[in-house]
Amino acid sequence: MAQRIGAISGPTAAGTVVALILAALVAVLSRADWPVVFGPADWAVLRFTVWQATLSALFSVAFAIPVARALARRRFAGRGLLVTLLGAPFILPVIVAVLGLLAVFGRAGWVSQGLGWLGLPPLSIYGLTGVVLAHVFFNMPLATRLILQGWQTIPAEQFRLVGQLGLPPAVVFRTLEWPVLRQVVPGALALVFVICLTSFAVALTLGGGPRATTLELAIYQAFRFDFDLGRAAILSLVQLAVAGGAAVIALWVLPPIVLQTGRDRQVQRWDARGLWPLDTMWIGLAAGFLLLPLGAVVVSGLIGLGQMPASVWSSTWTSAWVATLSAALLIALALSIAAWLAQARWGGAEALTLLGLAASPLMIGTGWFILIYPWAAPVRFALPVTALVNAMIALPFAVRILLPAMRQVFVDYGRLSASLGLHGLALWRIVLLPRIRPQLGFAAGLGAALSVGDLGVVTLFADPEVATLPLQMYRLMGSYQTNAASGAALILLGLALGMFWLCDAWGRRHVAG
Amino acid sequence: MLQVDGLQVVQGDFALSADFKIKAGQRVAVIGPSGAGKSTLLGAIGGYIPIVTGRVVVDGRDITNAAPDKRSIAMLFQDGNLFPHLTLAQNVGLGLRPALRLTADERQQVAHALGRVGLGDLGARKPGDVSGGQQSRAALARVLVQDRPLLLLDEPFAALGPALRAEMLDLTSEVARHTGATVLMITHAPEDAERAADQVLFVDGGQVDAPRAVADIMANPPEALRTYLGR
Incomplete structure (x- = not known):
């Protein structure tokens, strides 16, 4: 042979x-100091890491489900572009997105200005809110694509049958969409959770301080500010155990990741004809959430180029x-x-x-x-x-x-x-x-x-x-x-x-x- | 000459045994119901399925354990006989040199082979730009330049219409006559065997019968073959 x-x-x-x-x-x-001492501050870091990853996963997937459902049901000009755009955050530099999110949701951002005109206090997105917001920005599109791909495995013939029988959206959801969702959602949750567990750049820019530090950020701080290699070592071990454990668990529930763009199959849908305002709202929300920060980066970037x-x-x-x-x-x-x-x-x-x-x-x-x-x-x-x-x-x-x-x-x-x-x-x-x-x-x-x-x-x-x-x-x-x-x-x-x-x-x- | 001695092949719970001899230059149709072991037989001779016991000898050389490209065999499969990203000439050239760096002389040989199968001016095309029949012709041109003593056909023309298939079988016979190759071809159609074969190997339930002349076996088929043919 x-x-x-x-x-x-x-x-x-x-x-x-x-x-x-x-x-x-x-x-x-x-370099670790044996016996290992894992102090209260370290516990706080571990708790925050797991908590922010949990929230990020939940919000990302909860936002993704209606968006994916709307995208699966509707045909409109620019839909293909929007689905392609959902792949963009994956290659978007984190710090660029953070700058864009600050321009929209920050203390001096567009939303805060709008609130100011209404006499309301400005938003502050430093800390847990900002970390989760940025994670949702990056992972909601990923979750949407995973769910969309899942629903696209339903044969077009079944939707033709739905149109033939005139089944209402609730029945379609129960018989066709829900079984797929039940398979895809645990995997999507697990994937987002694992990705957010090792988050560094988002925590570095939007988190920090005793109440919003992830393990990765704590390793950096122990190393860079205190040059405390022993603490960095302990934190690294904990990080490895937590992320490794989560990844092993995730392997059991993970859907296949398809990152390719442009493989979007068109399926004619006859259900949910009357629900278009709802779907339009979700698609508009998602598009705005993704496009406004990017638009802010471009606009402020053009102004800043000369300086x-x-x-x-x-x-x-x-x-x-x-x-x-x-x-x-x-x-x-x-x-x-x-x-x-x-x-x-x-x-x-x-x-x-x-x-x-x-x-x-x-x-x-x-x-x-x-x-x-x-x-x-x-x-x-x-x-x-x-x-x-x-x-x-x-x-x-x-x-x-x-x-x-x-x-x-x-x-x-x-x-x-x-x-x-x-x-x-x-x-x-x-x-x-x-x-x-x-x-x-x-x-x-x-x-x-x-x-x-x-x-x-x-x-x-x-x-x-x-x-x-x-x-x-x-x-x-x-x-x-x-x-x-x-x-x-x-x-x-x-x-x-x-x-x-x-x-x-x-x-x-x-x-x- | 092809000699198969006490061949035993096991694939999962399917077992195939064969023992026969074919004279050089003979064209042999392999006939039998689906799942009888036709493809297993060709796969084992071609070097894709490990042989448990027995020997395969081509022109006096024992090739039982040789790699697929070192067995003095050219083989055409049911599909995927051409690389879609290479031109027809390049696909044919692979039969001469797997590294595809051809000398002027070899390029001449490729052009000549393409001419013989009626593709003289299509060498620069890619498989996706020509018809199914022309793709089959290009694959046969490669068989021509490979110039091996044994040619195995695992139904490469099955997707073609009856007229085109007959045309390709005639071309295969011509190519085989030119290279002097022994041909083993799987077929489902008795008329293909009558058209393009000298002998028939009937395969049923993992057993390969001794080869018989086509006219003889068609005139006087054994019980199992009669059932298969529905006669």
Whole structure:
């Protein structure tokens, strides 16, 4: 039997990732003060982390259900665009969204101004409210897409039957929509919960203080402000246990994640003809909730473009190459692992990649800081480590995007390739890469956009000289240079969307028949 | 020449056994009800299904444990015989060199093969831009350049209409005559066997009967074959 493709590189890539995480874990453990003391402040951090993730999951999914139902029932101009837009928050830099949310819901934002005219006090979204609001902004669209996909698995013939029999919406809900919802909602809740558990950038910008600090943020503070490696170590362990435990539980209920856009199937619906005002309201609410903050970023960004310090441009360049490096690393790792798993007979392989969601970027960063520290100035490794950690965080998503496509190639062309003697590099070059090109472009774009917008591990290492664009923007916000920060936000938004678009468009070009 | 000695194949709870010999250049139709083991037989000879016991010998060489591309076999499957993202010429070229870096001489060979199957000027097209019959012709052009002593056909023309299928079977016979290959083809239609085969292998319930001349077996079919044909 010929050597399978990825039989060596796949386990090597997966092993490297696991080794990098374990090395960080060991380094962190070596600095922990035994016996471990988990004080009242740490308990407060843990409670807040779980509580905000619970609320974020509940609100995201509760908002998503009526929106998804409205989108499933209605056909209107711009609907496809709106469904595509629901995928956008995934590649939107967190700090850009935060700036947009502040412009709309902040103390000096549009809503507060409106309240002021009515003689009401302004809103304040710092603390739990802001953290949950931002999480809902990012995860309501994700939940909506999951539910929408679930309902789209209902055969169109059943809705034709509904029209034929003239069934009222309540009956349609009970017989068709509810059974699917019951399957999808636990998974959506679990996914949002896990994502929010490891939230850092949102907590850094909108949370903080004793009452609104997540575990990730507490690791950062212990490390950066107190240089208390023992406490950082304990918090990292707790983070790993909590997020890892949640991810394992989530594996049981998780629906398959389909991130691709433009696969929206049109189904003619005859039910709910009289309910259009309700649906219009939900679609309008969702569109406003997503579009207003983005619009605010664009408007204030255009005003701020002229007031930016030159450092913004140098960090734009830095971010661009860090993201390029990160995307290249991501693709190398993801291709090897996906090729290996695509031929594995073991069904659990795919699910295991999700465990990567539980790995805390700040824990990995802290560990590698400790490892590098005795040998060299960690600051010098800030950008390569950032690129690597970003690639590792995006890896579960990339593998899940590539794996089904790759599996299909082996099903469709495995025997033909074998009969023609296509092995190794020739198999990659002539068969695999051309066949999965759309997925490859999409995954690379996702990796680049996630890396470009990431405000995480780089905050641990950063020195005043070198900064990525999100870090630069965070510093401008911290020093109240709001206009300059807005300008940087617009550039960051353009860079993230631009890099995603570039990769995705490359993938879509010459899509093979 | 194809020699199958005491072959045993097990797939789940299905078992197939075969023991037969085919002379070089013979065209053999493999006939039998669905689930009888026709595809299993071709899969085992082609190297896609592990062989438990027995030997497969092609032109005096034991290929029982060789990789699919090292078995002196060209094979066409029910579907997916061409890569849709490659041109017809590239698809044919794969039969000469899997790495697709062809010499001028080899490119000439590809063009010649395309000409022989009537696709002389379509080499630059992709499979999606030509008809089903033309796709089959391109696959046969590849068989031509592969120039292997044994050709296995797992119903590659099943999706074509009757007239087109007959045309492809004639072309297959022509290609086989040109390369001198022995042909084993699965078919459901007795008229296909009568048109394009010299012998028939009847497969039923995991048993492969000894090959018989087409005219002989059609004139005087055994009980199981009569049931299958509905005669």
